[in-house]
Amino acid sequence: MPHDGHDHEGSELSPVALRVKALESLLVEKGYVDPAALDVLIETYETKVGPRNGARVVARAWSDRDFADWLRRDATAAIAALGYQGRQGEHMVSLFNTPQIHNMVVCTLCSCYPWPVLGLPPVWYKSPPYRSRAVLEPRAVLGDFGVKLPEDVEVRVWDSTAEVRYLVIPLRPAGTDGWSEERLAELVTRDSMIGTGLATAPS
Amino acid sequence: MMGFGPVAPEPDEPCFHAGWERRAFALTLAMGATGSWNIDASRHARETLPPLTYWSSSYYEIWLEGLVKLMGERGLVSADEVRAGKSIEPPRNVARVLKADMVAGVLAEGGPANRAAPAPPRFKAGDKIRTRNIHPRGHTRLPRYARDRAGEIVRVHGCHVFPDSSAHGKGDDPRWLYSVKFTARELWGHDTPDCVHIDLWESYLEAAS
Numbered sequence: 001m002p003h004d005g006h007d008h009e010g011s012e013l014s015p016v017a018l019r020v021k022a023l024e025s026l027l028v029e030k031g032y033v034d035p036a037a038l039d040v041l042i043e044t045y046e047t048k049v050g051p052r053n054g055a056r057v058v059a060r061a062w063s064d065r066d067f068a069d070w071l072r073r074d075a076t077a078a079i080a081a082l083g084y085q086g087r088q089g090e091h092m093v094s095l096f097n098t099p100q101i102h103n104m105v106v107c108t109l110c111s112c113y114p115w116p117v118l119g120l121p122p123v124w125y126k127s128p129p130y131r132s133r134a135v136l137e138p139r140a141v142l143g144d145f146g147v148k149l150p151e152d153v154e155v156r157v158w159d160s161t162a163e164v165r166y167l168v169i170p171l172r173p174a175g176t177d178g179w180s181e182e183r184l185a186e187l188v189t190r191d192s193m194i195g196t197g198l199a200t201a202p203s
Numbered sequence: 204m205m206g207f208g209p210v211a212p213e214p215d216e217p218c219f220h221a222g223w224e225r226r227a228f229a230l231t232l233a234m235g236a237t238g239s240w241n242i243d244a245s246r247h248a249r250e251t252l253p254p255l256t257y258w259s260s261s262y263y264e265i266w267l268e269g270l271v272k273l274m275g276e277r278g279l280v281s282a283d284e285v286r287a288g289k290s291i292e293p294p295r296n297v298a299r300v301l302k303a304d305m306v307a308g309v310l311a312e313g314g315p316a317n318r319a320a321p322a323p324p325r326f327k328a329g330d331k332i333r334t335r336n337i338h339p340r341g342h343t344r345l346p347r348y349a350r351d352r353a354g355e356i357v358r359v360h361g362c363h364v365f366p367d368s369s370a371h372g373k374g375d376d377p378r379w380l381y382s383v384k385f386t387a388r389e390l391w392g393h394d395t396p397d398c399v400h401i402d403l404w405e406s407y408l409e410a411a412s
Contacts (some may be wrong), residue, residue: 016264017223022288023271024226026280030294032237036303038229044310046218046225086313091360093382108346110246111262120228122216126262129207135348135399136205136391144210155397161344162380162402163316164360191212 045120051190053084054117054167058193059184061094062172072096075167079117089116089165095158095195096169102153103168104142104195106134107160114165118190125194135159145196168192170199224263231270236309238298240273243370247342248272318377320362324405326381330356331411334383334403342370345407349399353389353411357400358382365404379405 013021027033057079061068070078075092079085092114095103107113108131113121124130133141138155142148149155158166170192176184191197219225235245249257249269257265274280277295284291301309326332336351337343344366360380368376383403387393 014221014223016267017221020223020226020230020267023267023285024230025288026284026290027230027234029290030280032279032294032297032300033230033233034300034302037233037301037306038226040303040306041229041232042219042225044306045228086311087309088313090313090315091317091363093358108348109344110250120218122212123220123262124210124212127207127210128204128258130210132204132207133210138397139395141210145212152396155395157397157399158382159346159399159401161346162360162363162366162404163314164380164382164402196210 045115049115050119051117051188051193052185053082053119054114054190054193055185055188056181057082057084057117057167058169058188058199059181061096061169062176062184063181068096068169071169079167084116086116088112089114091162091164092117092167093164094167094169095156097171097195099171100153101156102149102195103156103158103166104134104138105158105160105166105168106131108132108135109159109161112160112163112165114167117167118193122190142196145191147197168195170197173199173201175202219263227263227267227270231266233301234270234274234279236299236301239277239279241369242314243342243364243366244372245269245273246366247370248276250342316363317361318364318375320379321377324359324362324379324381326356326359326379326405326408326410328356328358332356332383332408333411334407335409337407339367341367343367343407345403346401348390349385349401349403352385354383354385354401356381357384360402363404365406367404367406381405381408383408 028035061071067078071094075094079092097103111121111126113125130141135157138157160166173187187200189197189200192199249265252265252268256268271285275282279295281292332354334345334349334352334354358381360382362377363380365376365378368374381403382400385399387395387397390399
């Protein structure tokens, strides 16, 4: 993996890029960090860990009632059984959407997010508009995502203020009877597992 | 706080928007892995950046500022060294240096927050509580929007490290953690069927009278 401290456009680094480059030099010189470890960290979260993990959890829950029950009782263990665990996912809770209940997850205080199943959070999740409005006006926020729920549906917003991390299990779309888990997983969007979207309907 | 405008998702957003973001991310995790601070202290460092800096910085700019602050507080680097990008004084000893072949194991282990309970939980699911009207100067996880509000316990999560203590080097100080439900009517005066669940430690709560 190239040791990439450069922006891709132009040969001149921005002030912040220069600061980070200088900081990395300093910390490597001090012996506090190993540059090879930095590359592994980046590669892990840029290419190996992402929402496809959570989509497999959801597809399994849709297909296997025993797994869904396990996910309800002990999401940490059930998710770990599929190979997803560790940093920022040590204490998992699953939130099953129903026709009457729509769950939505936010971290108003910072950016807490279930990394092992969803990877790193998108910019909008970590930004002031979502962080401030998700708890106050969840339906308007859903509107920003193009999601409109019936008025009698209860919206439950979960503010991740501790180390507990939440995974929304979206409703299974109609017209998917008998589908394999692999095919079902393709319908599960990242936003549907945060609660700002719905699983994709089959075309 | 309000007035931030619409949520604006970026289609096909990349994991990192610039090379420096990758490095800032990795440096933060690798320095955290030295054991020089815990996650609560790192959150507190970011959240206590000057407000104008915090609100006008991008996410990884906040991480970068927080990292420099954490290291400076602990004497790991000096301001002159950060400016120069080179070492001037001898390095401090750190408990651990994260090597490439350690990364997978360290990430898989994570940092579980649950601890042995010093006493039984005070509350159980279904109990009605009121959050305390407290405004600590230090680190806390009781959001301002949920102080002095009536709620209901929906789940007992377990006994977890208490960030209000842990962030300030006072040790784990584990306390019972609950998922507490607040109606939209109670929090905002909104007449919708909606609610907000917040994870709250026992010392933030009082039994409802």
